[in-house]
Every structure is written in C-alpha cells, then in structure tokens.
Amino acid sequence: MGELIEGVWHPNWYDTASNGGRFVRSRARFRNWITADGSPGPSGEGGFPAEAGRYHLYVAHACPWAHRTMIFRALKDLAPLIDVSVVHPEMLEDGWTFDRSFPGATGDRLYGLAFLREIYLKADPGISARVTVPVLWDRKRETIVSNESAEIIRMFNAAFDHITGNRLDFLPEGDLDEIDRLNDRIYGTVNNGVYRAGFATTQEAYDEAAAPLFETLDWLEERLATRRYLVGDRLTEADWRLFTTLVRFDKVYHTHFKCNRRQIVQYPNLWGWLRELWQVPGVAETVHFDHIVRHYYFSHDTINPHRIVPLTPDPDFAAPHGRDQLFQASRLR
Template identity: 65%
Template structure:
C-alpha cells in the first residue's frame, strides 16, 4: 500500500512506529456527492447530478470497503447505469493495478490505465495521499466524485431512485440515529478492528485490537438473539456495512489477521444472519472469495513473507439460513 506524494508514487507501508505499533487508517480525500438534482451534498461541491451512464466505479473484489458499493449497486439495480472496472487482487509495489491475468480482473474499462494511481492523478496531477478503492469517477467532469465508501453507498441508496424506480431505502429517516450508533461500534470494533489486529506491530496493540473484535462479535451475537437485524426488523445500511467483513472473516481474518478465538460459523445467531444477507436478492453475485483470499495472503508480505495461499475451509453460504 504505497502512496502518492505531489503526484509521484512512493512504495511505502503504513508507519506504525510512530503510533506504538497501532494501525491508523487514512481518511478519504474526495468527498463530493451525486444527488438527484446535482446540488451539493453534505460535503464537497455541487454539479454531480445523477444520470444513467455518467459515472464509473473502480473497485476491488477483495476490498471490503469497495464491496459495500458493489452490494448497493446490485440491490439498488444500478448495474445498467454505473459501469465498473475491477483491479487485480495482488497489491504489491505498484499498489492496485489493472493487470488482467486473474479471473474477474477487468483492466481499466474506462481509461485503459495500468495503475489505479493514474486515475487519481487524472483528477489531481499533484495529489498526495493513499490510492484506495472504491473510486467513483464522473465521466462528464473528468474527476473523482468520491473515494469514501460510506458516502458512496448513501448516494446509491437514493440519488438514482428516479432513474431506476427502485425506492428501497436502507437509510430510513426514523432509524438513522440507531444506524449511526451501530455503525460506529461495528466500524471501530469489527470492520476496521480486524485490520488493527492484523496490521499491529506490537503485542499490546494486537491484544487491544483483537479483544475489541471478539467483544464486538459477542455483542452482535447477543443483539441478533433478540432481533432479526441490527436495528430491528428491517434490513438497513448497518447490516450491509457489516456483511463484507463477515464474508471475509473465516477465510481471511481468522487466520491471516490472527482473530482466531472463534470462527463466524461458531456463532448460533451471527452465522445464519450472515447467510441470510448473502442470499438476499443478487448479493451473492458481488462475492468473489478467490479475490480476497489471494489478495490478503499474497499482498501482505510483512504478515505472510512466503506468500503461501492457504486451502481454507469449505463454507456453504447457500445453506438455508432458517430465519424465515
């Protein structure tokens, strides 16, 4: 995971020495919003009106943050309106690349670039920062709308409803406060918590992070013993933000990130809940385990220097969830 400094690529990892061995995630740099009428959203500038075919989404099938946007693109019926490019699962000295020698890696379908960093410098030639997915690109203005997944999914939730006719709302006004409370705990303790455990470079940093992961999973297990979804009886954004981490837990985070006290499949409530979300509409079409198994184990040389890809357990995500 290198970075751009004044538009020039530098191959350097996160600096954990200055944080006592703790992994600290960088903030997204592009925070504009697509809206139905092109007016400004909660941050950034206006001028990004929802139009069919205008936007292009750069993703990795391996990345859980990008996976959020793919789920919303599927459940909100946006596949015919927002096209995508999928990077190669290996993220080595050049960061995310558009190599196509892995099934599902499409290359840059919009610009023909070799590296994702070129998309960033197309937007801002002298940009400094990490080169991450997802990236929502505006073909009309020739720039990046957003690279913040939590905001892209809220755009997808409603901005294109007038085009698709799909008005399913996963950010309902009456549940927003509850969703935000759940999101905060799940992000800190689980979505990002597994990374804090996996990328820790001191025992104390790991211990703090991994116990946060376990505590959050226990909290989720208890919550789902009392209600169907994270905020009650309706599927919301909180559930969709959780799913990508659940999908990757047993094949990646349990082993590779040393979150190995328990597996997802050991939880009586969390495991059927995860299967229900996977089996919802066409969500399964967004899931590519071969990409995330390859990406994590092959790309993180500091964790797996010999790049051995484990065989992993066989998990039946299509097993009936029994929650009807």
C-alpha cells in the same frame, strides 16, 4: 498499499512504528456527493447530478469497502447506470493495478491505464493521498467524485431513485440515529478492528484491537438473538456494512489477521444472519472468494513474507439459515 506524495508514487507501507505499533487508517481524500439534482451534499462541492452512464466505479473484489458499493449497486438496480472496472487482486509495489491476468480482473475500461494511481493523478496531478478503492469517477468532469465507501453507498441508496424507480431504502429516517450508532461501534471494533489486529506490530497494539473485536461480536450475537436484523425487522445499511467484513472473516481474517478466538460459524445467530444476507437475490454474485483469498495472503508480505496461500474453510452460505422460523418479517420492503 503505496501512496502518492505531491504526484509522485512511493511504495510505502503504513508507518506503525510512529504509532506504537498501531495501524492508523488514512482518511478519504475525495468527499463530493452525487445528488438527484446536482446540489451539494454533506461535504465537498456540488455539480454531480445523478445521470445514467455518467459515473464509473473502480473496485477491488477483494476489498470489503469496495464490496459495500457493489452490493448497493446490485440491490438498487444501478448496474445499467454505473459500469465498473475491477483491479487485479494482488496489491504489490505498484499498488492496485489494471493487470487483467487474474480471472475477473477487467482492466481499466475507461482509459486503458495500467495503475489505479493514474486515475488519482487524472483527478489531481499534484495529489498526496493513499490510492484506495472504491473510486467513484465522473466521466463528464473527468474527476473523482468520492473514494469514501460509506458515503458512496448513501448516494447509491437514494440519488438515482427517480431514474431507476427502485425505492428500497436502507436508511429509513426513523432509524438513522440507531444506524449511525451501530456503524460507529462496528466500524471501530469490527470493520477496521480486523485490520488493526492484523497490521499491529506490537503485542499491545494487537491486544487493543483483538479484545474489542470479539467483545463486539459477542454483543452482536446477543443482539441478533432478539431481532432479525441489526436494527429490527428490516435490512438496513448497518447490516450490509457488517456483512462485507463477516463474509471474509473465516476465510481470511481468522487466520491471516490473527482474529482467531472464534470463527463466525461458531456464532449461531451471526452465522444464520450472514447466510440470510448472502441469499438475498443479487448479493452472492458480488462475493469473489478467489480475489479475496489471493489478495490477503499474497499482498501483505509484512504478515506473510513467503506468500503462501493456505487452504481455507469453505462455509456453506447457501444452507438454510433458519431466520424465517425465528422471526416473521419480510427481508426487503
């Protein structure tokens, strides 16, 4: 995970020493919004109207943040409108690359570039930023709309509805406050919590991350005992944001990031909920465990310097989830 500093590539890892051994995630650099009519969104500038074929998505199948966008692309029928380039799962001294030698890595389908950082430099030749996925690219203006996954999925939730006719809404207005509260806790302690534990370089920093992670997992297990989904009887954004972390948990975070107090398969309600979401049509096809396992165990040489890729568990996500018997509600409305 290198960075661009005033347009020059530096293969720098995160500086945990200056933060007491703590991993501190960088903020996304591009924060514009696609809207139905091109009007400005909550941040950034306007001029990005929803149009078929105008936008392109750069993703890593390994990355949970990019995975969110691929799930929403699938569920909202956006694949015919927004095409995708997939980077190689290994993130080494050149960061994310467009090497096509790994199955499923597509190369750069727009410009034939070698490195993802070159996309950032096309948007801003003097940029200073971490080079992260996902990247939502505007073909017409030749710039990055957004590299903030939380905002991209909110664009995908509604901006293209008038084109696709898909009215599935994972942000129902009456539940928005509760969704935001859930997202805040889950992001801090689970989505980013696994990274804070895994990238910690002091015992104190690790303890600060690992304990709240399992406190939240225990809380979520209790919550899902009394409701089918995180907010109630319908799937929302909060479920999908949690899903992309938990589907990786037993394969990589449990071992590689030392989040090993319990596996998700040991939480009856979370495990049933996770299987149900996996079985929503279109979702399983967005999960690529070969990219996930290769990326985590091979890319982080500060954690796994010999790059040994271990045998990993093989949970049966297709097994009956049992949630239908516990709760009588439709999965999608």
